[in-house]
Amino acid sequence: MGTVDYAVEMRDITKRFPGVIANDRVNLAVRKGSIHALLGENGAGKSTLMNVLTGLLRPDSGEIRVRGAKAALRSPAVAIALGIGMVHQHFRLVQTFTVAENITLGMPRPRFRLDMAPIEQEVARFSAEYSLAVNPRAKIWQLSVGEQQRVEIIKMLYRGVDVLIMDEPTAVLTPQEVRELFETLRRMTADGKTIIFITHKLDEVMEISDRVTVLRAGRNVFSCDTRDTNPRELASKMVGREIGRAPQRPSVAIGGPVLELHELAALGDRGITVLNGIDLDVRAGEIHGIAGVAGNGQRELAEVITGLRRAASGRVCICGKDMTNSAPRSIIEAGVSHIPEDRLGMGLAPNLDITLNAIMKRYRSGEMSRGPVMDEARARGWTGDLVERFSVKTPNLRTAVRLLSGGNSQRLLLARETSCVHKLAVAVHPTRGLDIGATEAVRSILLKERESGVGTLLISEDLEELIALCDRISVIYEGRIMGTVGRDQLDLEEIGMMMAGMATAAKGDERSEASV
Numbered sequence: 001m002g003t004v005d006y007a008v009e010m011r012d013i014t015k016r017f018p019g020v021i022a023n024d025r026v027n028l029a030v031r032k033g034s035i036h037a038l039l040g041e042n043g044a045g046k047s048t049l050m051n052v053l054t055g056l057l058r059p060d061s062g063e064i065r066v067r068g069a070k071a072a073l074r075s076p077a078v079a080i081a082l083g084i085g086m087v088h089q090h091f092r093l094v095q096t097f098t099v100a101e102n103i104t105l106g107m108p109r110p111r112f113r114l115d116m117a118p119i120e121q122e123v124a125r126f127s128a129e130y131s132l133a134v135n136p137r138a139k140i141w142q143l144s145v146g147e148q149q150r151v152e153i154i155k156m157l158y159r160g161v162d163v164l165i166m167d168e169p170t171a172v173l174t175p176q177e178v179r180e181l182f183e184t185l186r187r188m189t190a191d192g193k194t195i196i197f198i199t200h201k202l203d204e205v206m207e208i209s210d211r212v213t214v215l216r217a218g219r220n221v222f223s224c225d226t227r228d229t230n231p232r233e234l235a236s237k238m239v240g241r242e243i244g245r246a247p248q249r250p251s252v253a254i255g256g257p258v259l260e261l262h263e264l265a266a267l268g269d270r271g272i273t274v275l276n277g278i279d280l281d282v283r284a285g286e287i288h289g290i291a292g293v294a295g296n297g298q299r300e301l302a303e304v305i306t307g308l309r310r311a312a313s314g315r316v317c318i319c320g321k322d323m324t325n326s327a328p329r330s331i332i333e334a335g336v337s338h339i340p341e342d343r344l345g346m347g348l349a350p351n352l353d354i355t356l357n358a359i360m361k362r363y364r365s366g367e368m369s370r371g372p373v374m375d376e377a378r379a380r381g382w383t384g385d386l387v388e389r390f391s392v393k394t395p396n397l398r399t400a401v402r403l404l405s406g407g408n409s410q411r412l413l414l415a416r417e418t419s420c421v422h423k424l425a426v427a428v429h430p431t432r433g434l435d436i437g438a439t440e441a442v443r444s445i446l447l448k449e450r451e452s453g454v455g456t457l458l459i460s461e462d463l464e465e466l467i468a469l470c471d472r473i474s475v476i477y478e479g480r481i482m483g484t485v486g487r488d489q490l491d492l493e494e495i496g497m498m499m500a501g502m503a504t505a506a507k508g509d510e511r512s513e514a515s516v
Contacts, residue, residue: 006068007032007163007194008053008084013062015048022048024218025062030163030211032067035185035195037205037226040215041238041407041437046198049215050165053196054086055079066163085161087152089168095141099123099134103155126154129191130184145293146177153184164188165196170204174293175463175496182208200436201464202231214238235436249447254471255284257320258335258424258455259305264314266304274300276479278314282424282455287446289470290459293499297479298459299341302428305457306338307331319423332361335423339413339430341459343406347413350402354394357401357412358383361420390415391441407438414445418454425449425456431465443469463495477501 010028014021023045030036040046051057053064055073064071066082073079093102100119123136132150140148149169156164166185170178185195185208197209205212206226214222214237222237259282268274274297282288292298303309305316307328316324318334326334340346348357359368359379368379380397387394392411394404401409410430417425427446431439446469449456460466466473467490474484475498482498485491 004029005032006030006065008196009065010049010053011063011065013049013052013059013064015045015052015057015059021218023052023059026215026218026220028213028220028223030194030196032194033189033192034210035189035197035208037209037212038196038198038215039200039202039205039212039234039238044215044238045218046215047167050086050167050196050198053079054084054165080159080161083160083162084165085156085159085163086165086167087149087156087169091148091152093140093148093151096139098137098139099143099151099154100136102140102151103136103158107159122158123154126157130157130187131180132184145295146173146180149173149181150184162192163194163196165198167198168200169197170199170201174499175492176500178204200434200439202234202436203464205234206231238436249469250451252285252451252453254286255453255455257281258284258318259457260315260317261305262315262317264301264304264316265312266300266309267312268300273312274479275304275311278479278481280474280481280484282457284423284455285450285453286471287450287456287458287469289466289473290457290476291463291466291473291495291499292461292476294461296476298428298476300479301476302338302340302426302457302459305331305426306336335421337417337420337422337425339417339425339427341428341432343409343413344402348401348409351400353398353400354387354392354404354412355379355383355397358386358416361416386415386419387412390445405438407434407441410434410438410442414442418445418449423454425454426459427456428459429461430458431460431462439465463492467492475499 006029008030010026013023013026015023026045026049028049038046048057052059053073055076055078058074064073066084071082073082079085094105097105100116100123103123104119120136123134126132127134132154134143134147134150134154140151143151153164169181173181189195199205209226212224212226212229212234213220214234216238261278261280264275264278265273266275278301290298290301300309304311307326307330310325315322318331318336321334323331323334344350359382362368363374368382369375383397387397390411392408392415394408401412404412414430430446431442434442443465446456446458458466458470471487472484473490473495475482475495477499478501485495
């Protein structure tokens, strides 16, 4: 048996931060010309390990070898020079620059005179070689999310990267774009390049990777060739316990509409129409999903419904009452809960403690106060019960929310929003960035809401999640609803086509009036 040719080896890497060991003697060996998947829960140490590999962080101990030679990766520039680069989940592109300008940005040459022609020719060459179709003269803001990702990949190729780290690369892509990305990655590995693929999606690991490593609590707990494992084993390795079956969706009686949108239109932050004639309804006991690639009006739709953005025209009716352009407080009092996509920036106050965050929707009612003064004992008692029921892991109730993990802060947000009296829940990407255990818990909460008769508008870019949870799915593209399908008519290919803006045959508003 011949010697294995490793592109990168990380040996006994340890990285400490105050009060925590992010990486504890981690070993990672990535074979040249392979796709190596990296799995782990939130806080498992994946990002820290990759930041060490790309020169953003220095390890406290351990060594890194690149193509067999010991390397000191003191900065991202040194990592790039050694052929190691990363495509981040949130792209690092200048929106007003062209593709070619972004690709050359920050490079030492050319220094004085910028001749774009040869750069554009190189972009065209990489586009043709790896099927990364993109116009080198297009402005970034003119491109779809999938095209912007191609720009990031070409940027790394242009810099001579041989080891490409991809952080959750499929999170914002349509199914067709995912297939195209996988084809590109296979072409790259066939050309001798190496891919480290960070993802939460176990089916993607099984489809695209040659080898997989699982991190848990900062340690490498499992590595093997992908063909020698299965999704269930990987899931249990990630969380340190056996993962149960997907939560059941019992039949429930679907009631009348709790949300009705009629010809709804709204402007975006730049004064451009982002919602254009939205007709939609959500019924009691129903989870109605909104599928679509990021940036097609999902955020604005949630903001108009919850009173955070004005509607330019049309109507928002909640439980039969016209609430168009009502204040957020009025909409809350009408029975609407909101789980926003930015849980720390909008959903919670990160510098306040758990108790103050938990009572934010109750302090006006007098439940948690004696006159103008908060009843601290009552507030903490109520919060303690909430934390226990929703399994929020925290040292104590005085802990600042910013110190909680992503999964625990999301549980706290859901605990607050679902514990108040409400008839409609607007949930925007409620499991984004969460590990498999936290995702499982959040989805169970949403299904319990459904059983209790709450109508939920679930906005998500995760098609698997929508298919697992929803009674109906509507697809949004450039501010319009392309079609709505009932649970018994789901067709992944058809949904993907609508997400890409292609109208399909006969996709009207399909639903069952009885149990779903």
